[in-house]
Amino acid sequence: MSILYSLFIENWVFFSILLIVFILYFKIRIGFNKYSEHREFSKTESPIEEFLFQELRKRTNHRNLPYEVYTQVPCGSYRIDLALYTKRGKIAIECDGKDFHSSFTQVKHDEKKDEYLKQKGWYVFRFSGSEIYRTRKGCADEVEQFIYSKGIFKKKTAHMR
Template structure:
């Protein structure tokens, strides 16, 4: 498990003064003081360098001074210790915002403390297994059977494709592929330096987050709901074409077609005949066709996902919510 959110103190030393800046994921970036006289000064910056916090295990320094690192000429950065976070939380004064170029992402990289890691392991069959660990999510497998093809719909490839905006002119990939590292046992580690709360919520099937990862070309709310709740377990290709037909969902490498019928009693005789002809044609091409009614999906979507996973011979990875969709 990774450490929790880390805050930093920047100390810039000029000829006649020192400037102290706090960079915190909880309080933002602000100038603590820029009037430190360095010699014999008792400003809040000097206090920060000397302060300790009493804990049950004894006193702890607010800053990890021995682990400080040089950021630029005359500019050093120090991590706050875990007890030292109390120093930041106790600050009441409204300080001026720091508008310099140093961000929490830069400092995390400097101190090699990513907020999350995506771990990739190649299986014996040539597919990839992805695991995820972060400051809020314990190590867990999030995807199996990934073939790393273009537009792969697995949740790990979606995370790799994510980006966020530090500002309108700076779009940053969520996963820092350029800083990847190999492990002695052949796994690949990809760091994530940004706040991982959105990814953690997605992996927990938070409905407020799921909608942001859903394509907007579904023909019905039923298809959208199904996709949102199944994407953590299944590599689903929506609106997949096979011959002259378009499937609601497909797992092409497993030759599995998934059709959602909504309310079956609303179908005309022609529609039912057309579906039967299509199912027979797909069967003749080697496809397995699974059909679910709207009632099945709304009443017990986890049973539907379980059935697909069993046919596809994949293990379910997502936590199970309540079975009924309200």
């Protein structure tokens, strides 16, 4: 009887570990955790991210625009600074501070990240810290114009309001 019990425990432990490995593998393989798609992950990591986040969030609240803005969204082994979700597409916005994105190595890393995100169906925007400090409204306008131009959502006309 004790032999059967020990075999049961060994098999149970083995298959439990196997199940955990299997789940983790597919979470990484998919590249984005669908469970966490509709929640805010964490706050912004820098002032420039916060400035642009607040500008985009303000537009969704005051203009009733059909997109949601999230911060620090995981995608594979990367994290997206700001992510916009619409019914027809998703947009990644990267806020590049001079200290972290001016070296050759970091530029190559950013290019690799952009390519990965595009393969996963994201539209990617990159704004420098100085662009965001100077004209965060202009950065938000650029994203919004892109959304309209791609038909991700249509601009409301007077008769639609």
